[in-house]
Amino acid sequence: xxxxxxxxxxxxxxxxxxxxxxxxxxxxxxxxxxxxxxxxxxxxxxxxxxxxxxxxxxxxxxxxxxxxxxxxxxxxxxxxxxxxxxxxxxxxxxxxxxxxxxxxxxxxxxxxxxxxxxxxxxxxxxxxxxxxxxxxxxxxxxxxxxxxxxxxxxxxxxxxxxxxxxxxxxxxxxxxxxxxxxxxxxxxxxxxxxxxxxxxxxxxxxxxxxxxxxxxxxxxxxxxxxxxxxxxxxxxxxxxxxxxxxxxxxxxxxxxxxxxxxxxxxxxxxxxxxxxxxxxxxxxxxxxxxxxxxxxxxxxxxxxxxxxxxxxxxxxxxxxxxxxxxxxxxxxxxxxxxxxxxxxxxxxxxxxxxxxxxxxxxxxxxxxxxxxxxxxxxxxxxxxxxx
Amino acid sequence: xxxxxxxxxxxxxxxxxxxxxxxxxxxxxxxxxxxxxxxxxxxxxxxxxxxxxxxxxxxxxxxxxxxxxxxxxxxxxxxxxxxxxxxxxxxxxxxxxxxxxxxxxxxxxxxxxxxxxxxxxxxxxxxxxxxxxxxxxxxxxxxxxxxxxxxxxxxxxxxxxxxxxxxxxxxxxxxxxxxxxxxxxxxxxxxxxxxxxxxxxxxxxxxxxxxxxxxxxxxxxxxxxxxxxxxxxxxxxxxxxxxxxxxxxxxxxxxxxxxxxxxxxxxxxxxxxxxxxxxxxxxxxxxxxx
Numbered sequence: 001x002x003x004x005x006x007x008x009x010x011x012x013x014x015x016x017x018x019x020x021x022x023x024x025x026x027x028x029x030x031x032x033x034x035x036x037x038x039x040x041x042x043x044x045x046x047x048x049x050x051x052x053x054x055x056x057x058x059x060x061x062x063x064x065x066x067x068x069x070x071x072x073x074x075x076x077x078x079x080x081x082x083x084x085x086x087x088x089x090x091x092x093x094x095x096x097x098x099x100x101x102x103x104x105x106x107x108x109x110x111x112x113x114x115x116x117x118x119x120x121x122x123x124x125x126x127x128x129x130x131x132x133x134x135x136x137x138x139x140x141x142x143x144x145x146x147x148x149x150x151x152x153x154x155x156x157x158x159x160x161x162x163x164x165x166x167x168x169x170x171x172x173x174x175x176x177x178x179x180x181x182x183x184x185x186x187x188x189x190x191x192x193x194x195x196x197x198x199x200x201x202x203x204x205x206x207x208x209x210x211x212x213x214x215x216x217x218x219x220x221x222x223x224x225x226x227x228x229x230x231x232x233x234x235x236x237x238x239x240x241x242x243x244x245x246x247x248x249x250x251x252x253x254x255x256x257x258x259x260x261x262x263x264x265x266x267x268x269x270x271x272x273x274x275x276x277x278x279x280x281x282x283x284x285x286x287x288x289x290x291x292x293x294x295x296x297x298x299x300x301x302x303x304x305x306x307x308x309x310x311x312x313x314x315x316x317x318x319x320x321x322x323x324x325x326x327x328x329x330x331x332x333x334x335x336x337x338x339x340x341x342x343x344x345x346x347x348x349x350x351x352x353x354x355x356x357x358x359x360x361x362x363x364x365x366x367x368x369x370x371x372x373x374x375x376x377x378x379x380x381x382x383x384x385x386x387x
Numbered sequence: 388x389x390x391x392x393x394x395x396x397x398x399x400x401x402x403x404x405x406x407x408x409x410x411x412x413x414x415x416x417x418x419x420x421x422x423x424x425x426x427x428x429x430x431x432x433x434x435x436x437x438x439x440x441x442x443x444x445x446x447x448x449x450x451x452x453x454x455x456x457x458x459x460x461x462x463x464x465x466x467x468x469x470x471x472x473x474x475x476x477x478x479x480x481x482x483x484x485x486x487x488x489x490x491x492x493x494x495x496x497x498x499x500x501x502x503x504x505x506x507x508x509x510x511x512x513x514x515x516x517x518x519x520x521x522x523x524x525x526x527x528x529x530x531x532x533x534x535x536x537x538x539x540x541x542x543x544x545x546x547x548x549x550x551x552x553x554x555x556x557x558x559x560x561x562x563x564x565x566x567x568x569x570x571x572x573x574x575x576x577x578x579x580x581x582x583x584x585x586x587x588x589x590x591x592x593x594x595x596x597x598x599x600x601x602x603x604x605x606x607x608x609x610x611x612x613x614x615x616x617x618x619x620x621x622x623x624x625x626x627x628x629x630x631x632x633x634x635x636x637x638x639x640x641x642x643x644x645x646x647x648x649x650x651x652x653x654x655x656x657x658x659x660x661x662x663x664x665x666x667x668x669x670x671x672x673x674x675x676x677x
Contacts, residue, residue, distance in 0.1 A: 071473045077481070097467055239465065
């Protein structure tokens with residue numbers, strides 16, 4: 001790991017919202033290229049980037065649409081930049097094809113989605129967490145990505161750095177799945193000194209051009225990268241390709257490539273997965289939550305515990321890859337999982353899938369536009385214990 | 388010829404062989420297709436331009452011409468359908484020392500990618516865009532496109548296309564391109580010279596190349612093979628440099644106006660950005676160089 005560049009790091013205590021904190025996280029992570037397109041409630045991220053970048057040697061361009069923004073960042077990565085784009089629901093939908101390209105060509109880059117209510121134009125200024133499955137499955141074909149879910153402005157800062165680090169380590173697009181609440185919530189954000197911020201360096205090859213194979217993986221299943229202009233004459237394509245990077249449209253090349261793209265995340269999931277646990281050991285009910293809902297769950301958990309109910313909390317920081325082994329283990333010990341989320345039941349499907357121990361799984365749905373009334377979560381805890 | 392007497396080591400390399408990924412040959416293009424001819428002209432132009440080939444990147448979208456990037460021995464990017472230009476924009480802004488060339492087809496650049504085309508021209512993004520126009524979506528079997536001449540038969544306009552045909556030089560000029568030319572696959576000398584000029588021109592340079600698609604376009608319209616289309620280009624093209632681009636629209640098997648239409652100066656995106664930011668931020672701003 002290397003440390004951050006002091007000129008990009010706004011060390012100190014700040015009172016800023018999650019969108020601005022996300023921008024500062026990107027800068028601290030060494031992001032020096034961003035392409036975006038205005039969309040509520042994410043616009044403040046790129047507004048701050050547009051203001052900050054010229055002072056630190058970065059470059060921002062507002063593209064003609066989100067399709068363009070989501071591939072301009074990939075061009076910039078091949079030029080050697082660290083790049084990010086930022087959007088919300090409708091823009092995220094437009095970016096799906098290029099998330100697939102970033103997966104296929106193994107382009108380290110970050111997509112921020114400040115989620116709002118959908119479908120379609122939906123609720124532009126109000127929160128939802130209804131793009132969680134889209135983040136995982138929205139582009140065509142089989143693939144794996146990484147998605148992380150901050151629940152505070154501080155985490156918008158911290159997790160944006162984390163997103164860049166994971167994207168470099170695994171050469172995969174990483175999604176920062178914020179929501180309107182977290183994006184527009186103003187809180188204290190502490191930005192450490194640059195030498196306390198650890199960054200994953202890009203995995204450049206050390207081999208000369210004649211020995212370099214652009215898509216030959218290392219033991220972690222991740223290939224080494226080069227950039228345009230270094231004399232490697234690389235070929236990059238969204239077509240199924242071999243280790244040389246050349247199109248090879250055969251069953252065996254497809255099998256080799258797609259399985260590796262999936263396995264580099266699956267087999268390294270332990271390194272990527274990140275969650276917090278509270279009062280899990282003796283829990284009879286476990287709340288599984290992420291993003292803003294993990295905070296809305298707290299009063300419900302506290303109230304239930306004050307009544308002596310054994311309620312634990314599993315809070316997902318990384319949502320994709322999903323911590324399936326942990327859910328499997330817990331499902332053998334607990335009576336029930338309660339899964340509140342600002343959608344009509346998305347991550348709850350994952351909990352059900354991994355629930356091999358046969359615990360009850362109860363969804364606490366919300367169509368978006370606000371957050372849950374904690375009492376709804378509390379009532380579901382009670383219901384789970386009655387069963 | 389007695390095969391036993393052939394010594395493979397003594398066969399001279401093709402003049403542009405070093406620019407091709409010979410390990411990817413044979414290419415996918417049909418007999419009589421014009422794309423290969425344009426690649427030959429491009430390669431010759433690139434050699435004669437004196438550009439450092441290490442610093443030249445080529446970006447294609449999807450389609451028959453979209454395969455060009457894959458055959459050139461440069462840093463080459465075969466991107467998504469219609470999005471070569473925004474990819475190239477990121478690449479160029481990411482490293483302004485690169486010479487970035489977008490090489491793609493009419494459907495890719497002008498239909499699905501049309502929005503990106505007009506904005507890159509408007510911004511005067513420093514890149515050369517080469518558009519091989521074969522009047523149809525060839526890779527998918529010959530469908531109607533915005534460049535299909537009116538009355539031409541194509542699979543999704545089986546009774547003849549009736550939409551207005553896009554006049555690409557006029558479009559490019561209107562949007563702000565600083566260099567605009569049109570040639571055909573027959574006019575190889577002019578084309579080669581023009582590509583060289585475009586490569587050395589700062590800003591958004593655009594060359595449209597009319598090229599035969601004998602397998603789909605010519606066959607369905609009973610226009611003969613590739614050679615017959617070359618004859619058509621030869622006999623019906625008129626070189627009119629500096630022509631008013633409003634007058635150079637394409638009609639079905641009609642007269643073709645070719646030439647260099649536009650060659651002008653305008654600040655590039657980065658020049659304009661550096662000027663504005665320097666003006667506003669003074670010494671706090673270090674002009675961006677990548």
